Amino acid sequence: MGTVSRGFFGRRTVADVKLPPGQYLTTDFPVLSAGPTPKIALEKWEFTVDDGTNVLRRWNWKSFRELPTENITADLHCVTRWSKLGTHWEGVSLDTILGEIESDAEYAVVRSYGDYTTNLPLADLRNKQAWIAFRFDDEDLAPEHGGPARLLIPHLYLWKSAKWVRGIRLMHEDQPGFWESLGYHDYGDPWREQRYSGDE
């Protein structure tokens, strides 16, 4: 451990809440990116579900905003160790998005505008566990936080909640995404502290 700096605590706040192991509570909302914030005109925005060969579903912004939405309150856990509790979102459930799609695919790759990707089991997108979120704290989701729309999947580390989401590709094999291909865990359960590949 390095030389301890008297009186230094960082951005963390002390709290009695139970957090996943190794996490600290924060009250702000850090912006962490792997690249420039994409600027997407709403009239050009699209969200697709495909299987790598065929597009199975496609929405533009207008048709996407006609889908039923939900209000979500979620705790966010970032692998860089900050956690933000009780955040408020509005979004479309992935149960709605994936709807009646029948597929024997077991995995998915979530794709974003820009070059970001993240992978996860398809089952984790279903059953009220994931949303395409477009409003945060009663306002349109800001670009630096992933607007126009991002994936929100709070039971996994926040790098799985891909910003600037553009689609989901159904996969028969798990294909590591941007961070998973460079040492991060393929699944990423904060409560089992699955930060890095090889973590149980």
Added chain:
Amino acid sequence: MMWRVGTVVALHDETPTARTITLQVADWPSHVAGQHVDVRLTAPDGYSAVRSYSLASAPNAEGRVELTVECLADGEVSPYLTQELAVGERLELRGPIGGWFVWRSRQTEPIQLIAGGSGIVPLMGMIRSRAAAGGTEPFRLLYSVKEPGAVIYRDELQAISDRVDSVTLAYVYTRATPRGWPRPPGRIDASVIAETTWSSKLIPTCYVCGPTSFVESAAALLVACGNRPDKIRTERFGPTGGRK
């Protein structure tokens, strides 16, 4: 590159938000003007944060390292360094780092320095380095700040520019100017560049430092008036002008 421990020997407030921290570092390997250090803070529970700060001091043989830190309101490290850290306490640093954004006294060409806000720090390191070596290389500094109270090293810059054979100094105020200032508040633009910087025909080496948007804008203006891109060296401090 290993982590070394420096002891704080002096603190000096340059402005209401910027503080110079003087450290004594055993076995400091000296440095070249323009380089920076990584500073690491560790909380009692092991949580740590690392940020980069430019070296403000001229190279010296006594192991004396000066950093000037601007306090960012929502920063994690800078509020600690500017408000909490006390004389006698210790700080971990790694460095000196960087071989590109540097000035060495063997360079004889005209030097154009352009600073935005706290971007003045590494450029001051270059100015002090030149002074310590008794150099007379042609230096110009264009320093952009929000308002007069935000100027860091004001007295020292004034004293330096009053000397013969020295650094020609020009200020730009973007939000509020001193009384009687001939130019209304505003950002650096082509006319400022034309009036205050070395002609591109002299093929100066330019060093631009500050918030990322400032650096991009100033570098583009330098190119627009004829400077070659490979004669322009930049150091970007991120969106808010500091590495928080």
Added chain:
Amino acid sequence: MSSPNYDYLDGNAAAGELSKVFAVDITTAAGRCAECGTTKCLAEAHLYMHGPGLVARCPACEHVLLRLVNVREHMFLDVRGMIYLRLDTSRSQQAS
């Protein structure tokens, strides 16, 4: 499609991390972007750090040049985004 949000640093900020890997100062090393061929020294790359990892992007086309992740006692480094890195190994360029 991307606009400059000015939320990046530059390669100078990565020099400390990269000194763990390279014996010579990498910020003066020239890298050729595998996407657009632009060749600039790494100090001029657009750097995104303080997230899960460090990402250096081509200042001309934003293609990922280099990615770095620290995982406990290991570092993962991906430099596939560059066709080459040209390092100056002459004695005068040794990192301190």
